[in-house]
Amino acid sequence: MLKNSGKHGKVAWTLAIVLVSASFGMLVDSRAPGIARYARDWLIQARGPLPPPDDIAIVAIDEPSIARFGRFPWSRQVMTRTIDALAATQPKAIAIDVLFTDPTTQEDDDALASSIGRAGNVVVAAQLTESPVHGGPAQWLLPLPPIRNAAAAVGHVNVQTEADGVARQMEIRAADDSGQTIRAMAVETVRIGDGTPEQGVTNTHRTLLVGARSIPLDVSPAPVVIGRAQGDRDSTQVLRGGRMTIDYIGPAGSFGPDTYSLADVVQGSEPASKFRGKYVLIGATAASLGDRVSSPFVHQTDEHADQHGSLMPGVEVLANAVNTILRSRFYSETSGWSALFWAALIALATLGLLEAAQGGAEFLKQLAALAGAALAILVASYFIFTRWLVFPPLVPGMVACASAGILALLHRLLAASSRLDANLVQLAASADLLAPAGPIASGWPPHGLEWKARTLGELNARLLERSKFVDFALRSVEDGLLIASPEGRITFANRSAAAIVDSTPSALVGQNLLLRLLDPPDAGTLSRLVVDRARVEREITFRDVRPQHYMLRMAAVTGGENGDGPVLGIVASLSDVTRQHELQQTKNDVISLVSHEMRTPLTAIQGMTELLADYEVDPARRREMHLAINDEVKRLARMITEYLDITRLESGATEVRLSPVRVENLVERILLLLDPVAARREIRLVRNFAEDLPPVLADPDLLSRAVENLVSNAIKYSPAKTEVTVSAGGDSSVVWIDVADQGYGISETHRARIFEKFFRVPRVEDAGVPGTGLGLALVREIAELHGGSVTVKSEVNAGSTFSLRLPRGEGQ
Numbered sequence: 001m002l003k004n005s006g007k008h009g010k011v012a013w014t015l016a017i018v019l020v021s022a023s024f025g026m027l028v029d030s031r032a033p034g035i036a037r038y039a040r041d042w043l044i045q046a047r048g049p050l051p052p053p054d055d056i057a058i059v060a061i062d063e064p065s066i067a068r069f070g071r072f073p074w075s076r077q078v079m080t081r082t083i084d085a086l087a088a089t090q091p092k093a094i095a096i097d098v099l100f101t102d103p104t105t106q107e108d109d110d111a112l113a114s115s116i117g118r119a120g121n122v123v124v125a126a127q128l129t130e131s132p133v134h135g136g137p138a139q140w141l142l143p144l145p146p147i148r149n150a151a152a153a154v155g156h157v158n159v160q161t162e163a164d165g166v167a168r169q170m171e172i173r174a175a176d177d178s179g180q181t182i183r184a185m186a187v188e189t190v191r192i193g194d195g196t197p198e199q200g201v202t203n204t205h206r207t208l209l210v211g212a213r214s215i216p217l218d219v220s221p222a223p224v225v226i227g228r229a230q231g232d233r234d235s236t237q238v239l240r241g242g243r244m245t246i247d248y249i250g251p252a253g254s255f256g257p258d259t260y261s262l263a264d265v266v267q268g269s270e271p272a273s274k275f276r277g278k279y280v281l282i283g284a285t286a287a288s289l290g291d292r293v294s295s296p297f298v299h300q301t302d303e304h305a306d307q308h309g310s311l312m313p314g315v316e317v318l319a320n321a322v323n324t325i326l327r328s329r330f331y332s333e334t335s336g337w338s339a340l341f342w343a344a345l346i347a348l349a350t351l352g353l354l355e356a357a358q359g360g361a362e363f364l365k366q367l368a369a370l371a372g373a374a375l376a377i378l379v380a381s382y383f384i385f386t387r388w389l390v391f392p393p394l395v396p397g398m399v400a401c402a403s404a405g406i407l408a409l410l411h412r413l414l415a416a417s418s419r420l421d422a423n424l425v426q427l428a429a430s431a432d433l434l435a436p437a438g439p440i441a442s443g444w445p446p447h448g449l450e451w452k453a454r455t456l457g458e459l460n461a462r463l464l465e466r467s468k469f470v471d472f473a474l475r476s477v478e479d480g481l482l483i484a485s486p487e488g489r490i491t492f493a494n495r496s497a498a499a500i501v502d503s504t505p506s507a508l509v510g511q512n513l514l515l516r517l518l519d520p521p522d523a524g525t526l527s528r529l530v531v532d533r534a535r536v537e538r539e540i541t542f543r544d545v546r547p548q549h550y551m552l553r554m555a556a557v558t559g560g561e562n563g564d565g566p567v568l569g570i571v572a573s574l575s576d577v578t579r580q581h582e583l584q585q586t587k588n589d590v591i592s593l594v595s596h597e598m599r600t601p602l603t604a605i606q607g608m609t610e611l612l613a614d615y616e617v618d619p620a621r622r623r624e625m626h627l628a629i630n631d632e633v634k635r636l637a638r639m640i641t642e643y644l645d646i647t648r649l650e651s652g653a654t655e656v657r658l659s660p661v662r663v664e665n666l667v668e669r670i671l672l673l674l675d676p677v678a679a680r681r682e683i684r685l686v687r688n689f690a691e692d693l694p695p696v697l698a699d700p701d702l703l704s705r706a707v708e709n710l711v712s713n714a715i716k717y718s719p720a721k722t723e724v725t726v727s728a729g730g731d732s733s734v735v736w737i738d739v740a741d742q743g744y745g746i747s748e749t750h751r752a753r754i755f756e757k758f759f760r761v762p763r764v765e766d767a768g769v770p771g772t773g774l775g776l777a778l779v780r781e782i783a784e785l786h787g788g789s790v791t792v793k794s795e796v797n798a799g800s801t802f803s804l805r806l807p808r809g810e811g812q
Contacts, residue, residue: 021347021403025396041296049250087119089272092193097283117150155185169243186321217242251297283315339393347404480574601632697809714741745796
């Protein structure tokens with residue numbers, strides 16, 4: 001049974017699968033070469049036909065020619081007339097794919113030789129024949145001596161077919177048993193056309209140099225030693241073979257646009273421009289002559305997947321070979337080591353795709369991964385083949401891909417079975433963590449993977465049931481609860497904790513616990529929790545529109561019954577102590593009100609009443625003192641009223657009576673009441689209300705109180721002969737009221753405290769202005785009670801703008 005050995009085991013298995021898959025791919029490629037040949041043919045067929053070259057013409061011995069001149073072979077006078085007609089058109093070279101090995105009449109043979117000699121650029125054919133007896137001698141069928149001597153060159157027309165009968169390569173140079181070598185007719189035709197002398201041909205180990213042309217060779221055939229006599233090293237000759245892969249431009253008939261009947265050439269029906277400056281190839285295309293072989297396109301399928309490819313005439317094979325040399329479209333092979341490397345790389349990529357394709361709908365994803373890998377191999381092979389004329393290691397790659405996929409899935413299946421066994425034993429031993437159910441049978445008889453998966457599913461369902469119960473319990477805790485890893489990364493947060501930090505439970509997961517709760521974070525806190533295993537308890541405050549105070553308690557979660565095991569994580573709880581703070585603040589405010597704000601007017605009232613009681617005071621002075629006492633009493637009453645209003649708002653004791661309110665009407669009514677107050681200081685109240693202002697759902701009395709405080713403050717703290725602008729506007733969700741004055745402004749230092757109770761800006765210009773410091777605090781409470789806000793923008797010596805923003809609610 002396989003066991004998971006961790007990361008190193010996975011790497012070892014991966015390397016083993018890659019090595020086995022790549023080796024198997026190379027084995028299939030070497031032991032079943034027919035698959036590789038078929039793959040190469042597929043690449044050529046997928047590439048499709050190429051446009052026929054414009055410098056090659058075929059003069060065909062076709063059915064119309066046989067119908068005119070009779071049964072082939074003809075009188076050599078026909079070929080003489082053909083060569084004379086072609087020579088007059090000044091072609092680059094003329095290659096005759098017809099054997100002239102048997103003599104006819106002396107007159108006809110001499111006439112043909114003379115015609116070939118006059119042309120000066122004719123290549124005639126030779127053929128290497130082997131004895132029908134196995135191991136018999138190989139001999140050349142050469143042209144008649146007069147014809148051979150008159151020709152510019154002699155080239156062999158042997159076409160070698162492979163085991164499946166397809167001619168994919170040609171022998172660049174062939175030799176008989178006596179060591180006489182003749183180069184291929186395609187090579188000689190190009191050499192004569194280029195005007196390269198015999199001395200300009202050099203045969204190296206892997207390349208044939210023909211003038212400026214370089215023909216790479218497939219040197220897989222072993223060199224042949226010819227003519228060695230025992231003890232005579234000087235009499236030996238080493239013949240290095242070499243083949244050239246033919247690049248077929250298409251199936252049989254691809255040279256059709258440049259193929260002309262020999263009968264038409266002899267008759268003079270074809271214009272000279274069709275042959276001038278071209279390589280003219282004369283050969284048989286008539287089916288009755290039988291000179292036909294299979295090309296890679298013979299297995300090309302039609303739209304019905306049927307193979308109807310026809311055999312290719314030998315002269316078209318010659319034309320494809322000449323075109324290959326002229327266009328330098330030489331295909332190269334990938335070396336064995338390169339093929340092994342690419343097969344290993346493909347196997348590794350296949351394993352990576354299968355690894356990434358795990359998860360939901362795994363069966364379909366795995367199939368898609370394997371299909372995608374195979375498609376990528378085919379596309380890459382096609383690109384390499386068409387772009388760089390290289391036969392890619394398609395067979396090793398495809399076999400390695402399939403092998404890697406099968407081996408990876410098999411290994412994963414066995415590893416999963418092993419892990420299932422271990423997990424079943426582990427879950428059975430932890431029955432106390434599972435939800436109540438029937439007992440798990442002890443003793444594990446051998447069962448299949450399906451039984452293991454079903455049993456594990458049952459145990460897992462019980463574990464999930466218990467886990468859900470614990471999760472629901474933790475999430476329903478009223479206090480904020482956060483659980484973090486030993487490194488301080490949050491792994492769980494309940495709804496209360498998320499609401500406290502103004503986030504969501506999912507957004508908190510992954511964040512740093514200390515950075516989220518402590519400001520500034522204490523680097524030593526994590527060490528005390530994890531290393532010292534100490535408990536941390538402190539009070540923290542979240543600054544919002546209204547500060548929220550919480551008691552933070554943190555402790556490490558350790559394994560083991562006694563807590564002496566490894567640290568598994570950190571648990572933090574947040575208990576709301578804001579109410580206690582508010583009660584304490586209320587107490588402090590009352591003390592401040594009694595000890596500071598009320599003591600001053602009470603002291604003044606006491607002093608003046610004692611003075612009036614003990615002494616005779618001038619009537620005018622007495623009147624002034626009575627008025628002062630009255631003002632101080634009113635101030636005390638106003639202060640107590642405002643303080644009680646704020647306290648009721650803060651405690652929630654004030655009942656809010658919401659109704660649709662037209663803001664422009666409410667503000668206009670307040671401005672009418674305050675117009676006389678502003679007029680006494682020559683301050684002009686400017687209205688700036690938006691048209692079609694939407695209504696807002698609010699308490700009319702509280703909203704009037706807030707707006708009145710803002711406008712009266714603007715009048716009170718503005719210099720005489722200035723303007724106070726009251727603006728109102730809104731949109732689909734919010735209504736705002738702005739009160740802008742041209743007063744002394746508020747410095748940035750005091751701006752943060754402007755809405756605190758009893759706070760007044762210490763300013764010389766306002767020394768004589770009465771106030772309690774509770775008006776703006778009351779505005780803030782009213783705004784927050786409606787779910788809105790109040791803000792201030794101010795510039796010293798330029799003025800201030802207070803903005804009251806309220807949500808429209810449903811009062812539309």
